[in-house]
Amino acid sequence: MTTNTKTFSNNKTGYKKNRYMGRRKVCSFCIENINYIDYKKIELLKNYITDRYMIESRRRSGVCAKHQRLLAKAIKRARNLALLPISPNHRLGSYK
Ligand SMILES: [Zn+2]
Numbered sequence: 001m002t003t004n005t006k007t008f009s010n011n012k013t014g015y016k017k018n019r020y021m022g023r024r025k026v027c028s029f030c031i032e033n034i035n036y037i038d039y040k041k042i043e044l045l046k047n048y049i050t051d052r053y054m055i056e057s058r059r060r061s062g063v064c065a066k067h068q069r070l071l072a073k074a075i076k077r078a079r080n081l082a083l084l085p086i087s088p089n090h091r092l093g094s095y096k
Pocket residue numbers: 027028029030063064065066067
């Protein structure tokens with residue numbers, strides 16, 4: 001990792017432009033005009049958690065601030081009701 005960052009900082013010409021310009025993600029909830037994210041829609045919430053069952057960051061998922069707040073609340077509710085696992089260890093069948 002450290003070697004990578006060194007090489008990136010060495011060639012400053014145009015690297016950042018190429019990486020960050022172009023496509024900008026639009027919030028998928030804004031498009032559908034959603035004001036409430038249902039904690040029971042597990043299939044939807046699954047798209048916004050990582051493989052380690054952490055809530056996906058706004059930067060990666062492209063969700064806007066308003067919907068990220070609703071999404072985080074919905075995911076936490078689902079976790080509380082055991083609809084979503086909290087950690088990879090909580091998957092069914094992993095206890096032996
Ligand atoms: Zn949004």
